[in-house]
Amino acid sequence: MKTCIRLEIFKLTRKLRSYLGFGALAAMAGLVVLGLARGRPPFEASFEQGFVTVGSYLNGGFVAWFLLRMVMMFFLPVFACVVVGDMISGEAADGTLRALLSRPVGRGSLFVAKFAVSVLYVIALTLFLGVAAYAVGAIFLGRGALATFQEGTMLGAQGIYIYNEGEGLVRLLGAYGFASVAVLSVATIAFFLSSVLTNSLGAIGGAMMTFILFGVVGAIDYFKPIHPYLFTTHMDSWRGLFLTPVPWGQVVKSLGLLSAYIVVFFAAGLAIFRRKDVLS
Amino acid sequence: MSALARAGIVAAILLSSSVAQAKPTSAQVLAQVERNYAAIRDYSADVEVAINSPQVHAAKTKATIYYKRPNKLKLVAREGFAVLPRDAFPGNPVAAIRANFDVAYGGSGKAGGEPVHVLKLVPKTSQAERTMKLLVDKRRGLIVGTEAEFGAAKFSSRWTYVRVDGRYWLPSQIKVEMSGAMSRPVFDPDEIKVVPPKSGKGTALVTFSNYRVNKGIPDSVFTEKKNRK
Amino acid sequence: MEVIVEVSGLKKRFGSVCAVEGLDLTVERGDVFGFLGPNGAGKSTTIRIMVGLVRPSGGTVRLFGRDVWHDRVRALSKVGALVESPGFYKYLSARQNLWLFSELSGGVKREAIELALARVSLEGRADDKVKTYSHGMLQRLGIAQALVSEPDLLILDEPTSGLDPQGMKEVRELILSLARDQGLTVFLSSHLLHEVEQVCTKVAVIHRGKKMAAGPVSDLLHSRKRLRISVGRPAEAAAALERLDFAQVCEVTADSIVVEADDGRAAEVNRALVMGDFDVSAIVPETMSLEEFYFSLVRSEDLH
Numbered sequence: 001m002k003t004c005i006r007l008e009i010f011k012l013t014r015k016l017r018s019y020l021g022f023g024a025l026a027a028m029a030g031l032v033v034l035g036l037a038r039g040r041p042p043f044e045a046s047f048e049q050g051f052v053t054v055g056s057y058l059n060g061g062f063v064a065w066f067l068l069r070m071v072m073m074f075f076l077p078v079f080a081c082v083v084v085g086d087m088i089s090g091e092a093a094d095g096t097l098r099a100l101l102s103r104p105v106g107r108g109s110l111f112v113a114k115f116a117v118s119v120l121y122v123i124a125l126t127l128f129l130g131v132a133a134y135a136v137g138a139i140f141l142g143r144g145a146l147a148t149f150q151e152g153t154m155l156g157a158q159g160i161y162i163y164n165e166g167e168g169l170v171r172l173l174g175a176y177g178f179a180s181v182a183v184l185s186v187a188t189i190a191f192f193l194s195s196v197l198t199n200s201l202g203a204i205g206g207a208m209m210t211f212i213l214f215g216v217v218g219a220i221d222y223f224k225p226i227h228p229y230l231f232t233t234h235m236d237s238w239r240g241l242f243l244t245p246v247p248w249g250q251v252v253k254s255l256g257l258l259s260a261y262i263v264v265f266f267a268a269g270l271a272i273f274r275r276k277d278v279l280s
Numbered sequence: 281m282s283a284l285a286r287a288g289i290v291a292a293i294l295l296s297s298s299v300a301q302a303k304p305t306s307a308q309v310l311a312q313v314e315r316n317y318a319a320i321r322d323y324s325a326d327v328e329v330a331i332n333s334p335q336v337h338a339a340k341t342k343a344t345i346y347y348k349r350p351n352k353l354k355l356v357a358r359e360g361f362a363v364l365p366r367d368a369f370p371g372n373p374v375a376a377i378r379a380n381f382d383v384a385y386g387g388s389g390k391a392g393g394e395p396v397h398v399l400k401l402v403p404k405t406s407q408a409e410r411t412m413k414l415l416v417d418k419r420r421g422l423i424v425g426t427e428a429e430f431g432a433a434k435f436s437s438r439w440t441y442v443r444v445d446g447r448y449w450l451p452s453q454i455k456v457e458m459s460g461a462m463s464r465p466v467f468d469p470d471e472i473k474v475v476p477p478k479s480g481k482g483t484a485l486v487t488f489s490n491y492r493v494n495k496g497i498p499d500s501v502f503t504e505k506k507n508r509k
Numbered sequence: 510m511e512v513i514v515e516v517s518g519l520k521k522r523f524g525s526v527c528a529v530e531g532l533d534l535t536v537e538r539g540d541v542f543g544f545l546g547p548n549g550a551g552k553s554t555t556i557r558i559m560v561g562l563v564r565p566s567g568g569t570v571r572l573f574g575r576d577v578w579h580d581r582v583r584a585l586s587k588v589g590a591l592v593e594s595p596g597f598y599k600y601l602s603a604r605q606n607l608w609l610f611s612e613l614s615g616g617v618k619r620e621a622i623e624l625a626l627a628r629v630s631l632e633g634r635a636d637d638k639v640k641t642y643s644h645g646m647l648q649r650l651g652i653a654q655a656l657v658s659e660p661d662l663l664i665l666d667e668p669t670s671g672l673d674p675q676g677m678k679e680v681r682e683l684i685l686s687l688a689r690d691q692g693l694t695v696f697l698s699s700h701l702l703h704e705v706e707q708v709c710t711k712v713a714v715i716h717r718g719k720k721m722a723a724g725p726v727s728d729l730l731h732s733r734k735r736l737r738i739s740v741g742r743p744a745e746a747a748a749a750l751e752r753l754d755f756a757q758v759c760e761v762t763a764d765s766i767v768v769e770a771d772d773g774r775a776a777e778v779n780r781a782l783v784m785g786d787f788d789v790s791a792i793v794p795e796t797m798s799l800e801e802f803y804f805s806l807v808r809s810e811d812l813h
Contacts, residue, residue: 003612003613003616004613006612007609007612007613010609011598011601011609014598014600014601015600016600051331051335051336051363051364051365051366052363052364052365052366053361053362053363053364054343054355054356054357054361054362054363054364055356055357055360055361055362056360056361057360057361059360059361091596094596094598094599095593095594095595095596095597096596096597096598097596098557098562098592098593098596099592099595099596099597099610099654100610100613101560101561101562102560102561102562102585102588102590102592102664103585103610103613103614104581104582104583104584104585104586104588104613104614104615105581105582105613106581106582107581142360143360144357144359144360144361145341145357145359145360145361145362147361158334158335159333159334159335159336159337160335160336160337160338160363161337161338162331162336162337162338162339162341162361162362162363163338163339164340164341164342164359165359243337244337244339275564276564277523277557277562277563277564278557278562278563279557279562279563
């Protein structure tokens with residue numbers, strides 16, 4: 001198994017496609033910081049009564065929070081699926097899957113190894129976003145207290161939540177960790193499709209369409225009863241990590257549901273992959 | 281002496297004493313407050329703010345406050361950004377009050393068991409300021425509290441003082457309480473979703489420490505654009 | 510003789526189509542076993558089952574005594590295979606590809622990779638990315654890939670496909686030398702009959718998923734004979750033989766007919782003609798080439 005993982009990482013790092021997501025995210029971080037440095041701040045923290053603001057909330061931590069908010073519900077899942085959805089179906093299409101599987105390597109080992117590398121990729125991509133956002137933000141806007149703005153979508157919490165830099169960093173780390181799991185839930189669907197289809201576009205497209213469809217259903221009131229079971233509903237729960245007090249119940253529940261999706265699609269994919277006829 | 285004459289003398293004494301205790305004018309009260317600041321040319325202090333209200337949640341934000349006579353005031357957020365309650369306006373507020381408000385004497389009252397003068401402040405230009413009551417401690421002439429109303433929201437603050445360098449009375453702590461429906465900060469002006477304002481109670485605690493009085497503060501501190509430390 | 514490959518009662522259905530039906534094969538150590546059949550006969554499916562890519566609907570395939578589907582890793586540990594067209598990572602070089610595949614078989618020393626490349630004459634282009642390779646080079650690399658982990662059994666699906674005559678000759682010679690000098694057992698499928706005749710020691714013929722014949726080449730070629738019969742009224746004679754099930758007329762000339770029949774049935778053919786009042790003047794048996802044998806088998810199956 002270790003050999004399999006080593007070889008999968010080798011293959012992944014030799015493909016151009018693997019780096020596109022990183023490049024795109026770095027570019028987005030740069031553009032966002034440019035926009036923040038030049039344009040007007042995204043949140044007019046002006047209070048008509050009660051408070052005055054001092055200074056500017058634009059800093060590395062803010063960029064890390066702001067960017068996650070921006071890319072979480074579309075770009076990050078897309079970039080992850082583009083690579084993960086190609087994991088098995090890409091090899092099937094290229095004819096290398098049959099070459100791999102005619103070697104003395106267990107189907108289960110290969111599947112698990114590929115999934116493990118997919119998990120590593122998702123984590124790397126997500127954490128890279130955080131690091132890049134924070135670093136580029138810190139270089140051009142400086143560092144400081146983290147001010148996050150909640151618009152009432154999360155448990156009705158509204159207002160500004162301000163944390164000093166150290167605590168802000170801890171919360172950001174937690175949020176990006178949560179985000180990895182959230183992105184992994186979509187990516188696992190892509191991985192599952194990749195193992196049953198021989199066409200990468202089908203796997204990637206299928207996962208994204210599921211993602212969008214669930215998202216749309218999650219926004220329609222008529223389907224309220226099933227909202228808690230849609231993974232898209234729970235992908236945003238990282239925002240709770242910036243509230244005081246942190247709604248741990250909700251955060252843990254969301255993590256649980258997202259993990260359930262991951263486990264179910266992984267197990268289904270494994271079961272099918274071990275028994276299927278490889279005709280590609 | 282006839283009974284009438286005695287009654288007359290007593291009435292005269294009473295009358296004179298009550299005349300001596302006649303209502304002070306708002307100008308007199310403000311002057312009393314100003315006297316406390318007479319000896320202070322400048323000061324700087326560390327500020328720590330903790331806010332817990334429906335609109336703002338900030339635990340222990342740190343800032344530094346600079347004051348220079350007569351009305352230069354500068355707040356610098358030590359971690360780049362800070363939010364402070366409007367009711368905590370240390371420094372010498374008298375000049376600002378005279379400039380922005382019409383002041384009227386509103387009688388006597390009690391705050392924290394101490395007798396206070398009540399001053400009614402009506403903003404001259406209605407935009408940025410609120411109608412409020414200022415509570416001035418009768419004995420020391422220090423602002424010990426404020427009360428304000430803005431639409432459905434109520435704000436009240438209580439000030440406690442510390443004697444710095446044995447001479448100067450400066451606020452050590454300002455506690456603000458807010459209640460009612462407050463408009464939320466305007467986020468992302470292009471946002472389509474309209475969230476109704478949250479109603480609730482909130483508190484803010486501003487603590488001042490480490491006062492450095494009359495140590496000399498250059499003017500550049502107040503004109504410096506950058507607000508970062 | 511050690512049995513290397515044992516196929517017993519192999520069956521495979523795809524939906525309602527039966528691709529392989531009741532196939533039995535035995536390959537012994539040192540054999541160069543040819544697997545013949547027309548396109549769509551079930552050769553590729555059988556090979557895929559033999560390397561564990563496809564699950565049998567019934568029956569088993571054992572390599573070195575181990576069931577391929579249930580004990581994959583051990584069954585394939587000494588096997589090198591090339592299934593259909595070679596699959597390589599286009600964005601890697603030939604050397605990297607060989608390294609990668611050999612790692613999955615437990616890893617080999619660098620020399621083994623160089624040797625495999627040398628055997629198929631690709632040392633010069635070993636560091637070029639595979640996407641620059643021509644079809645012939647890919648095929649050769651595919652064979653190298655099968656050899657690189659120093660297997661005891663080679664399973665090759667159409668090994669000379671896409672090669673020019675020179676390339677084909679080299680592959681043939683390579684297979685022969687591997688079998689002869691290193692005692693490798695080779696199982697290959699092909700539809701190039703004269704080639705199989707040159708290289709293989711045993712063959713099996715498969716048609717429509719069923720085994721038609723199997724055994725050492727010379728035995729098979731002697732199991733069926735072509736009889737050139739000089740006879741009067743050839744056309745009528747041919748018609749008269751039609752009802753015989755052990756013989757087929759495959760050629761009619763002005764003065765003779767050519768009949769294919771199982772070995773030892775010449776006398777019965779003769780009797781049938783004579784009883785039909787035909788004048789038989791000569792019966793000359795000819796040994797068939799593998800090609801002729803193959804077609805006669807296929808023809809006889811088609812007619813039934």
